[in-house]
Amino acid sequence: MNISDTFQETPLIHCVKEKHLQNVELVLRKGAKVNSTDSSGMTALMHAALLGTEEIAVKLIENGADAAIKDKKEMTAIMYAGCHGKKKLVTLLQKYDKQTSQSQIEGSLLIYYSKKGNLKAVIDAIEKGANVNSTDEKKWSPLISASHYGRLEVVQELLKQSDIDINAQAMMNTTALHHATRQCHPEIVHELISHGADINHQDRFGYTPLFYIQDEETAHTFVRFHEKINFDLKNPNNLTAIEFHKKEKRLKIAEILEQK
Template identity: 30%
Template sequence: MALKTVILFSLVSIIPVTYVSQKETPLANAVFWAARKGNLALLQLLLNSGRVDADCRDYFGTTALMVASYSGHFECVKELIMQGADINYQRETGSTALFFACQQGHNDIVQLLFEFGASTELQTQDGGTALTVASQYGHPKVVDTLLKNGANVNDQLLDGATSLFLAAQEDHVTVVRQLLSSGAKVNNPREDGTGPLWMAAQMGHSEVVKVLLLRGADRDADRKDGSTALFKAAYKGHNDVIQELLKFSPSLGLLKNGSTVLHAAVIGGNHKTVRILLEANADPMLPNKNNELPADLTKSDRILNTLHPKTVSGEIL
């Protein structure tokens, strides 16, 4: 079973509800609270007192600027910057204020951070960047701003997943188109060989599959386990995806994993999928590596009758 690539740090663990600064001072905790709630007046009062630093941090290295950026409070972000907050400071996980603003889709804050020198190159512990997280969460305006400010369209997580992969995985069609138009490599796979097309197919994202194919995705690219996008879509019963893939004449024969897509469809148990593949000339008499025909892998009369309309008890008449 394929695992979805997910940027490592969950929102809850990134921005706790309560804060404990390194010095555990009430004033520092109040700065975090004001940044999270968007209370500009209180934030200004605290910072102007001279008794608390704009870069006060919690135990994980989270700064008030990160909190305000995540929470979408533009004026608080601006105030913290004016008070000298470090734009590119990275918390323990590697995340920055820009990362959080991109994750949440706060494009006005993203633009503001760029005005004051935010970097697109800083990475989280799993290799995540501002562009990978904006792509994963599907924020087209943010993606556009990042690309215009020099973000690398082919950034990769440590497991090899690109921004395009993450957008394809989550069915963000607009972002997929943006990234491809900006030079994203359509066939770049993860370390396990899973490419954007394979992932979109197994998730059932037919529109993303269509876009990727039209932009040159390899219809027969396989993972290290030998399965292709069509094989996975057939197993899952994603018939809309299968129809898109069939327009590009993918392989219906024996794959590197020792089976055919028709075997996958039969195991998946969707008789409509079986019928679609048969209509595309998949061969029901082609055995797998174990010398099993597709019909040998099911007890469903409906599927058996679809495979061989003149069949009784699994035997061809």
């Protein structure tokens, strides 16, 4: 009953991911270890929190699930619930997790509110002491989330915070500026660069934000900050951003960047 597969997922974790309460109850009755983890260190309770399956979470807790366990990404069940907007589960898990700080809990919710563009909730979470540099399982911070999804007002609010890490990196070493650029949010690109975002930061693939430009308006935005840009930086294929855009047939973008 506790045998795991290639990803070290036990039958209990499989049942939780399938959202099947009766099967969860069955494997627990047969002696499943409730706090067993998969290859990423996630417990069944963490998966239930991520999915928002409250009944299953309650059943796991009744059978001894430890809400304070951290996975390999230093995430707890309540942090998964917060990052994915499962507020009922956050309330439930607070009764059982006395290790995760209020700042971390509010910070997890802040990631979700930032993604959704809920400015009022963002302000409220910050006022409650949210860690503005908290991250989810992909290492996305509130600023990265807001920048990726084009939440301009949220980005502006986050940039007001004195302790904001504007160059925080996600799993692939991408920053908020990489995400705003790739998703074609020129106003956010302007805000980020104006507040000191590293315009020359290379991600895991060796690409600066300049390589991710998809539209002309964003290209024009970058050109306004031409004095900050190192146009000679090359990717692993030995191409500069301008050369890269030409190769990708984005000739108008290359032309705009050459106006530097």
